[in-house]
Amino acid sequence: MDVYRAKTAGFCMGVSLALQKLNTALESAGPSGRICTLGPIIHNPQVLADYAARGVVCVRDVAELAAGDVVVIRAHGITREVERDLHESGVAIVDATCPKVKKAQIAIGRATARGECLLLFGEADHPEVRGLVSYACGPAHVFSNVDELAACAPPPEESCVLASQTTQDKELFQDIEKSLRSRTRNLTVLSTICDATRERQEEARHIASRVDVMVVVGGKQSGNTRRLADVASLCGIATHLVESAEDLRAENFCKKTRAGLTAGASTPKSLIDAAEVWLRAH
Structure with missing residues (x-):
């Protein structure tokens, strides 16, 4: 099957910056205290699992933090009230909110x-x-x-x-x-929609007009990933939102000759590559 892969697929600037800040926090970590994120740093299960394996703790509430912890604010940002509570808690704060x-x-x-x-x-x-x-x-x-x-x-x-x-x-x-x-x-x-979001959606529409099936790779909790799937689906073609190549099913691509491929802003390149390999082999 021919594959038309979106040039904009994969990590956006905000996600890349957030992960860079988390990586720096891990590299600078001392012998005591934890590296924590307040909620998932981004919406991608594979990325979150990788950081969990490296010792990053995802907490849901400021009350779960302890003295000596370093907390990284998620890319999505937090409320003003939670930010106030964080500062009052006395923990070290790394703000990874998308600019x-x-x-x-x-x-x-x-x-x-x-x-x-x-x-x-x-x-x-x-x-x-x-x-x-x-x-x-x-x-x-x-x-x-x-x-x-x-x-x-x-x-x-x-x-x-x-x-x-x-x-x-x-x-x-x-x-x-x-x-x-x-x-x-x-x-x-207010013009608050990110240019990267607009560019991804426009490219998804363009690709969807040239193919007979679309694949969108990304976490199903990711809002921007779901909207990419919606954009493609509204073009009138079959659209499959998957978290990895393992979710692709051969029966969904019978008699399809041209597949479009894009991905959410929090999807690692390795997952997009794997989906492309799978599509080209079918």
Whole structure:
């Protein structure tokens, strides 16, 4: 089978930086204390398993940390409240928040400084979204589609700020912006979708238009990976989201001659390579 592999597939800048900071913390670790991450550093099970084998401890709550620990803040960022608790705990902190996420946090804080209502396009239960919402100085509503927006949209005369989770679909966000502008008098729109996300989605659409099946490699907990699969699927072709080549099934590729291959921003190159080898052999 011919394989069209996305040039943008694999680690983004934010993920690479976060892992570099975690690696540096491991290399600098002293004889006492632990190297911890507050939540998964990124959303990829193979990467997390590798760091666990190297002694990195993933904690879910600040209360699990102890004196002498070094804690690395995940790439998705954390809430302002959790960050305050971290500083009060006295542990050593390494901030591995993606710079694009940090920029979005700060922009939301500034844009809502006078109590404006935040409308955030994203997944309410995603750690990045929880962090972004915590920077809002006024009321905040999270929505994942137009119907949810309609249910939470404030009155037309109320000042609003529209922003997005950094890994959301740019085209959908633009449609939402147009809809809101038609019925909201005072709307501020923040450009918080990462350029790398937009480029990956555009390339996925382009490849999907040239092939008869798509494969997206990445952790199923990864929001940007799931959206890549959604983008490809909306092009009208069969799309398979897998975490590794072991998840690929020959019966899904019968009579297919051209396969597109892309991957989420937290997917290691080795997993993409393995998927490409599998596809070319079938």
